Amino acid sequence: MKSKVLAALVATMAVGATCAFAANPFVDVPSDSWAYKSVVELADAGIIQGVDGSYFQGNRNITRYEAAEMVAKAMAHMDKASVEQRALINKLADEYADELNNLGVRVSALENRVGNVKLTGDARIRYRYQSEGDKVKAKDFGKVASVENDKGTAVANKKQDNDSSWDYRIRIRANAQVNDRTKVTYGISTNSISFADNSTASNSDNNNIYTDLANVDYNFGGNNWDLLVGRYEYDMGNGHGYGFLYGDTFDGAQLQYHNDKFAATAGYGKFKESVMAGDEGHDGVKTGYGELDGFFGGGRAAGSAVGVYYNDYTVGGGSDRTDKDSFRFDDSWGAYASVNFGKWNALANYEKYNSSKDNDSNINGGNDPEVWVGRLTYGAANFATPKYWDAWVEYLNADNGFAKKDGTFVGSTYGWRNDSLLNNVKSWGVGVDYTFAKNAQFQIMQSFATSAKDGNADPGEETRAQFVFVF
Known part of the structure; x- marks a missing residue:
């Protein structure tokens, strides 16, 4: 020019x-x-x-x-x-x-250019297979392998086979920088849609597409304060923890103070997707939450971090609520440490859930379940840089009590495991992420040495592989 x-x-x-x-x-x-x-x-x-x-x-x-x-x-x-x-x-x-x-x-x-509206998104093609494992009794939680219905919610557990193991999901985001302090985000997502469903009408049903993000983020106080209002992702650990209890569609308000060394977060809202969103006509789970995070060795974005967090839950539905299908925890708390050393990262995460006083012994096992997660990662697969890769190994130890009576997991998870590998289980996992082209990544995960904690039959091992494209 x-x-x-x-x-x-x-x-x-x-x-x-x-x-x-x-x-x-x-x-x-x-x-x-x-x-x-x-x-x-x-x-x-x-x-x-x-x-x-x-x-x-x-x-x-x-x-x-x-x-x-x-x-x-x-x-x-x-x-x-x-x-x-x-x-x-x-x-x-x-x-x-x-x-x-x-x-x-x-x-x-x-x-962050003022007046700019930027469209981003991602597409995922996923393969999941879980072996039958040992024969189990009907009373056991996590009977064999769990699958998702077209809403992404766990349903009756069964072995996946043929093309029922394949599904896809597409998400689109519009990010608008209104001024130097205010950003508006709107996003839509399909559910995880199985390739086994040959019905075009079913796959194009409006229920397969929903709004998963719709929020306003206002930055003030010398750029140290953020007020987030609307529909957003609920993630205890600020992206540094494992995310055992996680909601990708959460309506609420959140206030956060942060700098390069410290962050304090408080919020309140309601889960809108997954089992925690409510079923059989009952209102979903609401939570007030708080979190404290400390950052070191590289700052908030890329450094090491430690944190603690707390949730106070409320379940709607009143006295007519069906107890066997309800989320039965009063509160929970957790702590994590994520430490970088060279190309390595070590993560440890602990969470404890306190059951409500009127909890039926058949709900959550009548327990106050705990979960321990440890993960060791080498490298960092960057979507923007081809030929970057990482490899990881993890260990998960989850008590009985994270499943409802029908075996479905009480909440979503930011991790990769199916429901039967998140409740009453000890399990190892290994995986590799590889960026084979700019904005295109291949990810593979495999569980191994999985066993039930209480002596019941062991669930089958899970294999998961997926292509993820971002734009």
Whole structure:
């Protein structure tokens, strides 16, 4: 692109940064040139510097890096631009994104451009298979292997075979930067849809697509405070813990204070998906929660972390609630430590759930169950960098009490295991993640040495493999 053409484009954006009486710094731009006013205003705003400070050289082809530098300087005036001008800046910034990154314009600065609406998303094609394991009695929790219905909710346990082991999911997100403090996010997702369902009508049913994100994030107080309101992901551990109890569709409000060394979070809301969302006409589980996190050795984003968290649960439905199908915990607490050393990361996570006083002995086993998780990871598979990989091994020890009477898990999980490998079980797992192309990753997981804790029949081992694409 010739410099005079780019200059004409950028001139429309450098509003509020011009001087009507600026002097012409370039000896090769006559006052009667069609580009004179634009060139003078851009030079006065610092967006262009010319060659040797004296020549514009309007007929010279410029490099992409020179164009990116002009765009970066125009981005500094985004707050003074109109909607149309912001759209043009955004278009140019997308075109020169790689060069802007190399020039030191951080990715976060590109993503947080005022007036920018960015579409992102991911697609997953997944294979899951769980062997039958030992024969079990009908009274046992987690009878064989659990599968999901088209809502993603665990249902009757049975061995998966043929193409019933294959499913897919697609999610799309729209992220809008309203101003330098406010961000709006809206997302839709399909459920995990099985390839075994040959019915086009069934797979296109409206129930297979739902809103999983719809929130406003307001940053204030010197960028240290965040207020999040709406539908968001509920994840105890702030992304550093294992996420044994997790909700990807959660309606609530959350206030967080954070810096590079510390974060304090408090919130209240209601689970909207999974078994915890409620069944048989009962309201879902609500929780008030709090968390304290400390960060070291690299800061909040990439460093090591330790944290503690607490949940106080409330189950709707009143006296007509069917106890055998209800979430029967009063509260829970947990703690984690995630430590980086070189290319290695070691994670330890503990959680304890306290059953309600009127808990039936058939619900949650009448116990106050605990869960221990340990994971050791080598490497980090980055979606943006091909040929990056990681490998991990983990150990999980979960008490009896995390399943309902029909064997379904009481909540969702951020991990990869099926329901019968999350309750009343000791189990090892191993996996590898490999980025085989930019924004494309292959992931494989395998459980082994799995056994039931209370002497009942052991569940079968699980194999899971999936392709994940982000855009």
